[in-house]
Amino acid sequence: MKTTYEKVTSSHIELGAVSIFDAVDSPDPEVFHEAFSQLNDAAAGIVGTLIADARFPGNTVVQICREGGASGFYPNFIVMPLLRAATAKGGAREAVSWLEKVFATTSAQGKIFHAIWGAPVDNEIALTEEISIVPIAALPDSAIKTWLTEHRVNSPVSSxxxxxxxxxxxxxxxxxxxxxHKPGIDPDPSSVEYLRVNDLLNDATLALSAVGPRVTTLAVQWFAFDDPDLELTAFGTGSRGQLMEILPSQPPQYPKLDGVEAADIVRRFLNLPADVKKKIRVTLNRLQQAQKRRTLGDRCVELSTAFETLLGDNKATEMTHKIKVRSVRLLGGSPEIRRHNAAVMGWMYDARSKLVHTGEDVTKGKAINGEVLSPAVLVERATSICTEIVKRLIREGVIPDWADFDILA
Incomplete structure (x- = not known):
């Protein structure tokens, strides 16, 4: 073991002057696979030695459970974490002691990290009793954190x-x-709690988009044990991303979150009745897509869907009129504000219709209350109206019965 450790620690992979231990923690698949191959070649013989050692479970396969399942550990994947432990602990003897500690561990605490674009903060903010948001710089050092903050993908498909x-x-x-976890011996690890937490994080991320408005997008999610010794068992980086249907047309740069408003909106959104949350979730997704779109007509199409999800009913007649009147009544304000909002909504629907029916993007603005507004400004105003309606309904916790609203508001 000692000789193998000394051999491996002096190795560098061919993709650059990168230590083999840094390479096996790289999120770059090419670097990882090259390092893993070299590592196994250099460490041949370690597995057999461990299997023969009575302190360890022989040929019995043992996996490490993390947040959503189990991954390979012993004996087939032990080389990487064992040599990583040797580096962290200072030698081969210390690595063996580390392995004994791991096998003596029953349960553990950790954290799920959900890195996002679009919601900068200066300090930690408690959004709920369970969820907090922190600056990326405040996260524990890790290969994923380094990759997120320093690595830029050189791809022909850019955004x-x-x-x-x-x-x-x-x-x-x-x-x-x-x-x-011993496969075939122990009960399969449950993913129920992880799925609950994952849904919670996705909903909280979506709710933050109403604090702005802003586009909040998952970059990558990962889990880490609080105990650094257990974290050494990781096989690679173990991160998750998401497939994006629409890539943003502008860099995701927004003002710092208002911590008080963010916590209020997130908590109220997470506690909404299921039917109300379902509609607001669709609306927020469309509101985000409207901000990602490049052309103004496309943005108006997305916005109209967002409005109709919340303010529409089962009757398709006079939809434009109903959405305009309901949005204006719901937000209220002075007669001047109401006329302004009605004019913005009317312009937005005209822009939507022009794109849908003629294929042409909107080019003309509109004079409202004596002020000539450009198409770009009008779209931003419509976006703000939609955002304010969403926040109001989140705070009220209910979507009005529109038939009653139309005659009683």
């Missing part, structure tokens, strides 16, 4: 996300009730 790193991350504590 505005390439030009700015995620600014913050949601954090949720996560308890792993059984760290060691």
């Amino acid at each position: 505005m996300l390439d030009f700015i790193s995620p600014q913050s991350a949601l954090i949720v504590p996560f308890y792993v009730p059984r760290v060691l």
Whole structure:
């Protein structure tokens, strides 16, 4: 073991002067696979030695449970974490002691990190009793954090996300009730709690988009044990991303979150009745897509869907009129504000119709209350109206019965 450790620690992969231990923690698949191959070649013989050692479970396969399942550990994948532990602990003897500690561990606490674009913060903010948001810089050092803050993808398919790193991350504590798992012997690890937490994080991220408005987008999610010794068991980086249907047309740069409003909106959104949350979730998704779209006509199409999800009914007649009147009545304000909002809504629907029926993007603005507004400004005003309606309904916790609203408001 000692000779192997000394051999491996002096190795560098061919893709550059990168230590083999840094390479096996790289999120870059090419670097990882090259390092893993070299590592296994250099460490041949370690597995057999461990299997023969009575302190360890022989040929019995043991996996490490994390947040959503289990991954390979012993004996087939032990080389990487064992040599990583040797580096962290200072030698081969210390690595063996580390392995004994891991096998003696039953349960453990960790955290799920959910890095996002679009919601910068200066300090930690408690959004709920379970969820907090922190600056990326405040996260524990890790290969994923380094990759997020320093790595820029050189790809022929680029987007505005390439030009700015995620600014913050949601954090949720996560308890792993059984760290060691023997396939075929132990019951399969449950993913129920992880799925609950994942849905919670996705909903909280979406709710933050109403604090602005802003586009809040998941960059990457990962889990880490609080105990650094357990974290050494990781096989690679173990991160998750998401497939994006629409990439933003502008860099995701927004003002710092208002912590008080963010916590209020997130908590209220998460506690909404299921039927109300379902409609607001669709609306927020369309509101985000409207901000990602490049052309103004496309933005108006997305906005009209967002409005109709919340303010529409089962009758398709006079939809434009109903959406305009209901949005104006719902927000209220002085006669001047109401006329302004009605004019913005009317312009937005005209722009939507022009694109849908003629294929042409909107080019003309509109004079409202003596002020000539450009198409870009009008779209921003419509976006703000939609955002304010969403926040109002989140705070009220109910969507009005529109038949009653139309005659009683």
